[in-house]
Amino acid sequence: MKVIFRVLPVLFLFAACSTETKSGYEITGTIAGPLEEGTQVFLRKSDENMRAIPGDTSLIFNGTFSFKGDAAAPELRYIFIEGVNAGIPVFIENGSINITAHRDSLGSAEVKGTLQNEYYSDFVKGTRQLMDRRNAINTEMQVAMQSRDTANMNALRDEFFELQGSAMDFEKAFITEHPKALISAMVLSRMLQSQAIPHSEVANLFEGLDESIRLSSLGENINSQISSQERTSVGSRAPDFSAPTPSGEALALNDVLGKVTLVDFWAAWCRPCRAENPNIVKVYEKFKDKGLSVLGVSLDRNAADWKKAIEQDGLTWHHVSNVRYFDEIAELYNVRAIPASFILDENGVIVAKNLRGEALEAKIAELLP
Numbered sequence: 001m002k003v004i005f006r007v008l009p010v011l012f013l014f015a016a017c018s019t020e021t022k023s024g025y026e027i028t029g030t031i032a033g034p035l036e037e038g039t040q041v042f043l044r045k046s047d048e049n050m051r052a053i054p055g056d057t058s059l060i061f062n063g064t065f066s067f068k069g070d071a072a073a074p075e076l077r078y079i080f081i082e083g084v085n086a087g088i089p090v091f092i093e094n095g096s097i098n099i100t101a102h103r104d105s106l107g108s109a110e111v112k113g114t115l116q117n118e119y120y121s122d123f124v125k126g127t128r129q130l131m132d133r134r135n136a137i138n139t140e141m142q143v144a145m146q147s148r149d150t151a152n153m154n155a156l157r158d159e160f161f162e163l164q165g166s167a168m169d170f171e172k173a174f175i176t177e178h179p180k181a182l183i184s185a186m187v188l189s190r191m192l193q194s195q196a197i198p199h200s201e202v203a204n205l206f207e208g209l210d211e212s213i214r215l216s217s218l219g220e221n222i223n224s225q226i227s228s229q230e231r232t233s234v235g236s237r238a239p240d241f242s243a244p245t246p247s248g249e250a251l252a253l254n255d256v257l258g259k260v261t262l263v264d265f266w267a268a269w270c271r272p273c274r275a276e277n278p279n280i281v282k283v284y285e286k287f288k289d290k291g292l293s294v295l296g297v298s299l300d301r302n303a304a305d306w307k308k309a310i311e312q313d314g315l316t317w318h319h320v321s322n323v324r325y326f327d328e329i330a331e332l333y334n335v336r337a338i339p340a341s342f343i344l345d346e347n348g349v350i351v352a353k354n355l356r357g358e359a360l361e362a363k364i365a366e367l368l369p
Contacts (some may be wrong), residue, residue: 027067033103040082078178091116114346119181180210185218228334243320260367265340267299267310271337277313290368
C-alpha cells in the first residue's frame, strides 16, 4: 500500500494589495555548499500551468547573491540556482528579504524579513511536525507490509487518516488566525479546488479573510470559484448551455431534459470515465423508458477520438462537445477533473452530483421508481 499525504503543494503565483510603505524590495541570499563563483541565480514566477516564466538573473560571489526591484503587489516567486534541481519559494514584496540556505537542501531555506514571508514561515513550521509524522507512517507501513503485519498495517492506516484530519484542522485554524496572509488564501484555494471541505465552510473562511486578501487577484479567483460552485450546488437550477453534436448540430441542455437527466462530463482520453461508461450504459438501458435522459459532454481535444469512443463504448444517448478540452461549459459547471456528473430533476434542478457505480443506479432508481 502506498500512502500519500499532501499538506500543501505551493506551486501557484498570486498577487495581493500591498500595505508596505518602503519603496522597492531587496533580496539578499547566502548559499552554503559547493558552488562555483559566478553561478547564475534565477528569480522566476510560474504561469497557471506551472511553467516557469523568465525573470531576473543574479550571480553568486562569495556564497551570496542579491536582487532588487519594485513590487506593485506581493506575489509568490521561486529562486532557482543553476545546476540545482530545486527552488526556494519567496514572497516578493517591498522591503528587505533575507534568505539563508544550503545548496543541497533548498527546500529547507530560511526566508525572513517581510510580513508575507513571516506568515509563510509560520505555516511551514506548523506543518513540519505533521509531515515528519507522515513520513514516519510511510516508513512503518513499508515494514509492516514486508512482514505482513496486518494488525499494524490497519493501525497505521487509522493513524494516517487521523493525521489527515489533524492537518485539515491545522490549516483551517491557520486561515482563521492569519486573515492577512497570502498563504491562507492559497491554502483555501486548494481546499476549494479539491473539495476537501463543504462549500459553505469555504465561503465562511473566505469571508473571514482581510479585505486586502479578498480583493487580491487570488481572492477574486476564489470568490469566482465560490460563485461558480453556488451555481451548480445541489438545489440550484443547472445552467443551460449548448454545443455541437457529433454531426455538427447545436444541441442545448434544455432541449433534452427528461424526468431525470444525467449530465456526464467525460473524454475519450479519460480512463476512469471509460471505466465508468459500462455502468452508465446499464443504468440508461434500465431507466430510459421511465424518463431518464443522458447528455454526455466531452472534453476531448480531437473530434475523431470522441466519436470513436462513443461508438466503442456503446453510448447511445445525446452527446455534445466543443472539442476544446476544459472549455467554457466545464468552467460554467466548475468542472476541474473528470469524470464529473450532475443529476437533474424534471425542472432542471440539481439533485445530486458525482455519483458513480451502485450509488448512481440507486439514486436514479429512487427518482424513477
